[in-house]
């Protein structure tokens with residue numbers, strides 16, 4: 001039976017029961033998600049192999065977003081975030097798209113770029129052509145660095161060379177394009193760039209200096225579109241106001257930064273849950289948000305047919321399933337199993353869908369009732385917990401501090417003390 005991401009009433013269960021229902025819903029065996037238990041996740045010993053000078057771990061909640069249909073297939077989506085309302089908002093927006101077929105995506109392929117910088121070139125234009133004349137030799141040398149990748153159908157596919165005027169003179173910058181398949185690709189392309197650098201410096205007649213991948217992964221774009229139901233959004237005025245909000249973000253970098261932050265709330269949460277490099281994805285996204293030299297919105301909304309809202313987005317998504325922390329981290333492995341993806345491309349498509357859903361949810365809240373109402377209720381629960389409220393006391397404390405419009409730690413402590421005294 002195909003997975004059904006609906007799972008209604010999930011929020012009314014406790015975390016253990018939720019985990020059981022999620023595993024069952026994703027057609028996984030009982031215990032498939034046990035690594036998500038704080039007691040059974042990453043060990044200190046495993047952590048010690050991931051980074052240096054390890055002294056401990058930090059816990060980040062992992063929630064599961066429901067209602068996602070991506071390219072006709074349902075997915076339950078693990079999201080790691082400390083921010084209240086993110087998981088609920090993504091699930092809610094996905095429900096509004098689900099009734100119109102969910103999210104549809106396409107990608108440009110799994111191609112990453114490595115840059116090799118050459119300085120002190122006497123004749124940069126001729127140097128550029130000398131490098132391009134040696135294209136086949138250079139691509140073959142790069143391919144020899146990673147026979148396994150080549151065996152899996154990947155490897156270097158193109159060489160481009162740019163003449164770059166800078167304040168320290170004209171540099172030559174060689175771009176090696178590499179199909180990295182299901183890896184994030186940083187290790188693969190950095191190794192190739194390292195290997196090619198001396199020969200590139202020699203051919204260019206200069207000195208090769210930096211050799212490193214570019215996080216502006218514009219050869220690895222994912223595109224997503226969805227139709228969000230006009231009625232479920234709240235009617236024609238809300239739809240029109242979301243289009244105004246979208247236009248605002250397109251026109252104004254101050255608003256675009258916040259608009260894109262909302263997108264990254266969803267994207268980073270899935271990227272983190274699957275053990276991928278959140279900073280690489282963020283750098284790629286923000287670099288892609290610059291159009292004609294001006295920072296703008298990554299997503300766009302327009303009025304579609306029958307009063308529904310159409311959302312679209314394109315961004316680079318350098319995520320992988322092999323290598324890196326994804327393989328070494330038991331929680332990331334469980335997250336990947338939950339998603340049911342087998343290729344980096346599928347993962348990127350789901351990540352993009354969550355980004356668009358998250359963004360739509362924020363714009364809807366901002367355009368309709370304002371963000372504070374829903375946000376503050378959830379924030380109040382965090383404040384109540386910080387004030388020392390036990391799980392059975394959190395709701396009462398949160399409710400009081402919201403009603404009194406005093407969502408502050410000292411007041412939560414006061415309310416908690418009163419509550420306990422009254423019992």
Ligand code: MEV
Nearest residue numbers: 258259261262362363371
């Ligand atoms: C908060 O984490 C994200 C929002 O600010 C995004 C937005 O303004 O679009 C609500």
